[in-house]
Amino acid sequence: MSSYLTLLKTPGVARVIAAQLTARFPFGMLSLAFLIHIEQIFDSYGAAGLVLGAMSIGQAIAGPLTSRLMGRWGMRPVITATLVVCATSIVTMALVPMPIWALMVIGLVAGLSTPPIQPAVRTIYPKIVNSRQLTPLFSLDASAQEIIWVLGPVIATFVAIQVSPVAGILLAAIFLIGGGIWFLVLPEVGRVRIPRSRRKLGVVLKRPAVMLSTIVGFMLVAACAAVEAGVVAAFGHGSSTSGWVLGIFAAGSLVGGLALGHAPIGPWALAGRMLIVTAGLSLAAAGNLSFWWLAATLLVAGIGIAPAFAVLFGIVSASVKFSDTAEAYGWVGTGQLMGAAMGSAIAGFMIDQSGATAAILVAAGFAGLGTIIPALGRRWHPDLRGRDPSPLPDTAPIQVQVS
Template sequence: MGIYRELARNPGVVRVLISQLTARFPFGMLSIILLLHIQLAYGDYTSAGIVLAAQSVGQAISGPVSSRLMGRLGMRPVLALTSLLCAALLVAIAVAHLPLAITAGLALLVGLTTPPVTPAVRTLYPKLVPGNQLAGLFSLDAAAQELIWVMGPVVAVLVSSQFGTAVGLCVAAGFMVVGGAWFILSPSVGSVKIPRSQRGLGAILRRPTVVISTVVGFFFVASFAAIEAGIVAAFTPAGDGAGHGSIESGIVLALFAGGSLVGGLLIGHRAMRPWSLLLRILMVLAGTLLCLVSLNIWWLGTVLFLGGLGTAPAFAAISNIVSSTVKFSETAEAYGWVGTGQLVGVATGSALAGVAIDAAGAPGAIVVSAALLLVCAIVAAAAMRWLPDLKGRHIEPLPETGTLTIPLP
């Protein structure tokens, strides 16, 4: 655990870590709140799936584009504009009951204006700490990210159940503005300039490790969104028109987050081997499959805590893969694609879970989650030959220039 004390001694690290966590926290809330808000407004989960799908399309477009714009316009202008626009759109969805098509259009704009906080902060990290501490910082970031993806739905369920889904959306917008401002005003954000990439948009996808990280992140996060929706449905009484879930679902999801936090701190900073990503995904898959044995609150909490031990370490592995295999000028765009995969995964997993809940109840969403994790594990196993072996190595971006061999006449 000494690695985390060393990290805290680096100037700016603690502020960047906490502020970006606050700015990204709404991303973990939105899928569940939108699912509940639209289901309540229109009377079925399929309508919620349409809105979430529209949001995912916007996110798919915005991720790499907004990340690349940070290299042209700077981090602060891009982050500030997108944060304000996205928050305003969320408030509009919360307070206005509009036809489904218009609401879906607003959700598309929410996706298009999603602030690129994730690629921004992961581009900053190599400039904040030396290479021998970067694995520890990615591990700590992954544990914090799990608080976003798992604790975010807990907060969403609790706020929505007590005050309504409209208030929940406004709370998410508040986190986005306040956390975004805190992060944007960090001195580190102003001091680091991302060089312009010399290649066209999307050229980074020629690197197998970026494609692997994006695809794995998509299925991995989609599985969480699905099981979170299933847990909420499992503890929502039949015929409850509010659709707000209950305190039981919050307890189960909090235990899931606790397992991930423990796993991230104990395992995530360990040197990554080519098989590490697969092993960590299989841990989560085992916990998810065990959820099908019983929907008892303590059984679900226990097996998800155990499965969660592999969650943050898997995210840390993805960050290590990207940071060690791309150039610094391409890091923001690479993380933009990875972030897009994860954000689209949230919306897609929630949408699939919504349809499954309508068809088969809470167990249907758990089956969807397990299926997504199984595909994720297959991808990680098939991609093992391209994954780096970081044992005994410092994590640092590839050099911007390479050696040019000129043949002698």
């Protein structure tokens, strides 16, 4: 823990982490709040899964595009524009009665305009710490973001039940606006300039580590989305128990990230961390869906989540040039958001057909694939043991003056 405290004392680190967590906090609330809101209106988890899926698909499409635009127009203009559109769309979905197709359309717009704060902050990190601190910082960030998933579901469930689902959605919008403005005014956001990439959009996916991270991120987040839907269905939208269980799931990730943050990242690192997730979810699906059983098994599953994310961030950082980092993280984010869409949609329909246990089985299946893929593709997994994980330097012509 002392090493993390030392890291937080590095100028700029604590405020960048705090601001970006606040800006991203609503995304720990919105899925559950919209799930409860739409299920209450249409009496269908499948309908809720469609809307959440449309939002996630929009985010997936936007990820690499808005990330790349930051290299052309700058971080602040891109984040400001997307923040305004995204917040407006979310508030409209909460307050204006409309059919499912209209909710899906506006949800798609909200997803397309999601502020690219995560790619921005991943690009800033290598510029505010030295190379030895970068891997621990990625781990600390992956652990700290679990605060979003610990408190987000609990707050969303509490507000949705005690006040209304609409109030939960509006509270998330307030976090989005306030946190977004805080992030925008940080001096580090103004100081770090992303060089304009000379490559075509998507070329960075030819980097094996980027593709591996994108695919495994898809599987990991699909598993988490399916778990979220399954837990809500197991306890019903009128119970706060689901929020506590999901909070325990995220607390396991927080503990795992802090405990494994300094573990060496070798070729088996990603498969090993995903195996922990798979084991916990398989146990959850094998038992009854009681509070204590789910709390215990999802706590185990959670231990592998933040460490897996830290590995994803680390191997991408070490594999691309600085000018390509934002786009690379945008593609990784796209994979994760497509996973959220797929996990929510499949789990929603499986719940309608077979009950909550089916959603947990779906989650275990996604996690299992997320374990097998990096095990088979370990030769494309960078070995970062004793290696600088900072982005590769961009090369540029050198002017030579001849006398």
